[in-house]
Amino acid sequence: MIYVYAPGKTLTKTAACILLGTICSCAERQPLEKLDDYLNFLSHSLKTAFANPTPATVMSPPGIATVRVHLPVASFDHLNVSDLKGCALQITLNKFGSSLGKFASDSQRLLLSLEYLLHAPGCVLLMRQQNKRELAEILEQAYLLVQQQLPARIFNATLGGIEFRQLWLKPHTLGYYPNLTNDLVLSSIAAIVRSARRWMTGDYGADNREFEIQLSEVAQGDGGALWLALAEQASHLEAASRILKARLRSHPKCPSDRNLAEAGTLYNATQKYFIAELQPWSSDLTKRYHQLMPSIMELEELLKAAQPTAYIHWKVARDHGLLQLAQAPVIYAELLQTLMAPCPRPQEISNNG
Structure with missing residues (x-):
């Protein structure tokens, strides 16, 4: 059922339940529906024109080709x-020369590089012992090159790779986000950070299968969903702020006794609707932000020297944008407090009545 409250405007069932003070058998609403209902309620209770939220935008992550370090x-x-008989490196070099090595993904190239770094020193030593100095020199020069490239290869396989890009893609819908999130992406990113730190300090051991699984978990992560949810929240709260500011411009909220009932309606709705319905979701978003970002930023700091300009620019814009969006509930709460400060509480209204 649709409830009409002004020419050309309609209320959803949930908003009508609140306005009419009735108990409705409303199914659990999705967060964006609750935000829409709140805007409808504010506009009605303050007798102020409805303010449409601006479309929420999420910055797309840069393309793989744009950020790949060549x-x-x-x-x-x-x-x-065959001259490397007795070296574990012999198997590794066969992989490099195979189709796996020639057409490897960035993560596979990284794992092959780690395998080379792990086995090359022993093979170089053996070649020198066998007086194969030229061969030892070739292997050692390759070792130094691969070692120098390691931070960039880690970047290509992680932050610059397809899985981390998928982490930041905007979803088609938010649904009940973040209710259905799990900790797999968090533990996977943390594990990748630990591995990267080990590799960059000379411990080149790697569990290939585990690393690929961790990347696949990252690809299923919710960075884009978090960004979209924060953007939707900020957009709706900015629209709510426009409604409140329009009311404040027209006249103070509680200039005389005739406005006490209206003040009580707004106060109760703020307590029961904004605080009870929207702030828990807002707190969940803030919590998820502080869960997800630290490990990502730790990996970015670790690989800072290897990051290309395109990635750095996107990262700076991302961090600035997310931080601003995360502040939206605080800014809105301060505006609400300014509006409600001169208004009596429900008990005072009852006593005056």
């Missing part, structure tokens, strides 16, 4: 792998 590849084409 690296020269150590060439083993003129190397006779």
Whole structure:
């Protein structure tokens, strides 16, 4: 059922329940529906024109090709792998020369690089012991190149890779977000940070399967959903602020006794609707923000020197945008407090009546 409260405007059932003071058998509303209902309620209770929220926007992450760091590849084409008999590196170099090595994803290239760094020192030593100095020199030069490239290869496989890009893609709908989130993306990013830190300090061991699983969990993460939810919240609260400011411009909220009942309606709705219905969701978003961002920012700090300009620009814009959006509930609460300050509480209204 639709409830008409002004020419050309309608109320959803939930908003009508609140305005009419009745108990309605309303199903649990999604957060965006609650935000829309709140705007309808404010406009009606303050007898002020409805303010449409501006469309929420989320900055798309840069394309993979834009942020990939292009690296020269150590060439083993003129190397006779059979000369490496007795070296674990022999298997690694066979992988480099196979279709796996030539068409590897960024994560597979990283894992092959780590495998090379792990086995090369022992093989170089063995080649020198066997007086194969030229071969040892080729392997050592390749080792130094791969070691130098390691931060960039980690970046390409993680922050600059497809899985982390998917983390930041905007979802088609928010639904009941963040109610259905889990901690897998959090633990996976934290594990990747720990691995990256180990690798960059010379501990090159890696669980290939576990690393690929962690990346797949990152791809299922909710960075884009969090950004969209914060943007929708900020957009709706900004619209609510316009309604409140329009009312304040027309006249003070409680200039005389005739406005006491109206003040009580707004006060009760603020307590029961905004605080009870919207603030818990807002708190959940803030909590998720502080859960998700620290590990991502830790990885970015660790790989700071390897980040291309395009990624740095996007990261700065992302951090600035998310921080601003996260402040929206605080700014709105301060405006509400300013509006409600001169108004009596319901008990005072009852006594005056």
